[in-house]
Amino acid sequence: MATVTLKGTPFETAGSLPAVGSAAPDFELVKTDLSVTKLADYKGTKLVLNIFPSIDTPTCATSVRKFNESASSLKGVNVLCVSADLPFAAARFCGAEGIDSVDTGSSFRSTFGQDYGLVFTTGPLVGLLSRAVVVLNEDGQVVYTEQVAETADEPNYDAALAALA
Template sequence: MATITFQGKPIHTSGDLPAVGSQAPDFKLVSNRLKEVSLANYAGKRKVLNIVPSLDTPTCQTSTRKFNEKAARLENTVVLVISADLPFAQSRFCEAEGIKDVIPLSTFRSSFGKDYGVELTDSVLAGLTARAVVLLNEDDKVVYTELVSEIADEPNYEEVWDALKDI
């Protein structure tokens, strides 16, 4: 279990992010077409997992926009924005914002939050995911992780871009 903060108050996650160097846990997430997708859907590609609580919040929207700006220029890489939002809400946000270069996936019907150690277990946000970034190489090995210590803050984009250069 990790401790982060929400507006300065401590909250807890269900576990810890997968360790760098470990094999990423497989997942079943729900696409905007209500189909289950897993790591196998992105086989052979580098994966940026941009994990956010909800696309209905300003910080999550900002990080999704920033990843979308960079995603179009990344070779052999997919950027997955993962939230607890229903696929319908994710699609509305992406369409309204013109976001086409990230793939929104929902934790709806999924154990992803627990499997990746990011499910929030207490506070008013219990059941949502913490804000985190996990980078996977083409073989689904974890090469970088960041659990953002204050849920209202954005991830460290420069560290993410630097880590992607090293894969």
């Protein structure tokens, strides 16, 4: 279990992020077209998991925009933005914002939040995902993790992108 804050108030998550050097837990997430994407779909490419509570909050939206901008210039790298939002919310947001260099995946019918230790278990965000970034190499091995200590703060984009080198 990890403790993160929301506007200074501490809340618990289900566990801890996968350890650097470990194999990333497999996942099934729902894409905006309602198809399912899995970790195996990204084998052979580096993958940034941009994980957050909801696309409809300012910090979460900013992270999607920033990773979209970065991803457009990175070869052999995919960015998957993950939240418990319904796929329709991600499609609406990405369409309105012209976001086209990242993928989105909804955890609404999967165990992703438990498997990655990120689902909130206490507080007003129970059931949503804590803000985090997990970077995987081409073989699905974890090379970088960050669980953002204050939910309202942005992740360390530079550190996440540096882990891709």
